[in-house]
Amino acid sequence: MNSIDLEAHWTELRERAEQIVAQEPVLQILLNETVLDRSSFAECLTYRITRKLVNHGASIEVLHNVFMEAFENSPSILEQVACDMIAANERDPACPDVLTPLLYFKGFQALVCYRISHYLWKVARRDFALYLQSLIAETFSVDIHPAAEISCGILLDHATGFVAGETAVIEHDVSILHEVTLGGTGKERGDRHPKVRSGVLLGAGAKILGNVEIGEGSKVGAGSVVLKDVPPHVSVAGVPAKIIGKMKVPNPAHDMRH
Structure with missing residues (x-):
């Protein structure tokens, strides 16, 4: 994996969010909650993805804490996620920018969740990893074993x-x-x-x-x-x-x- 400048990536996401709000004001609540009101790339990912999963019965507070713990303890996850965002933007003709996968593409969102479940598997929290796998399957119709x-x-x-x-x-x-x-x-x-x-x-x-x-x-x-x-x-x-x-x-x- 080539090294990714996460600060530059985060800046690009915020700039794109501001452009979308200017063009489509009705999306301001979504963009504020997901990007513009967030203080970091990790917090941005956490807010967007956990709120997709919580509709299937998980505690939002528990999921939020688990995601932030994973990003803090295993920073390489953020580089992997950024790399996936860039891949989607470069290869998918329906993807106009690097922010779009985070906002709308369930394949990318499922990969983020898998990366958290894989972290949990490696730190011996295997029951929670399997629980997260089940949430991913229910939410995104994607079934990736955390191992x-x-x-x-x-x-x-x-x-x-x-x-x-x-x-x-x-x-x-x-x-x-x-x-x-x-x-x-x-x-x-x-x-x-x-x-x-x-x-x-x-x-x-x-x-x-x-x-x-x-x-x-x-x-x-x-x-x-x-x-x-x-x-x-x-x-x-x-x-x-x-x-x-x-x-x-x-x-x-x-x-x-x-």
Whole structure:
């Protein structure tokens, strides 16, 4: 992950919020509560995301404290989140700026929540991590086990129906469309979920099952079912998926030709 200037990122978010309020005054309450009345990027994220989750029964005070604790004790989460915001802005043609994912994109919002649940899992607060996972699923229709390992620069586009199991790994700079499953193949235990390497593009509805590897810079076509390893820098498609060609670009996650 390239180093991100969080102060500059926070300044850009505030400037964009001020522009939106000037253009669309009816959104002033939302922008004040989310951005302009907040004192930091961490507080901004906390206010926006916890208020999405609280509609499903969690205490707003408890969620607020947990989010702020995670950001304070693990500052790298903020860099990961900023990296995800930039990825959405750079790769999604429907995203006009870095603030939009925070305000409106449930894929990004679900990733923020996952990062908090992953922090809780690592500090041995596993019951609360699983509780947060259930809230994420109910709120965003995204089900990511808190033990899954997800790097940054992730675009979770549309997001509805995305599933990642307990031992799934997603490296940096990966783009994922809706209804993608990174799942197991049965009731086996241990290391049983896919490993997605950097630069990969996973098309809508792709199902990747078992402890298989999707090689760096590869692309999985929409609706494909992957049951075995995919080499780096190839395109696969079909049920079951087969290699249909070599990639002409080094990073299909950025190219987004799915």
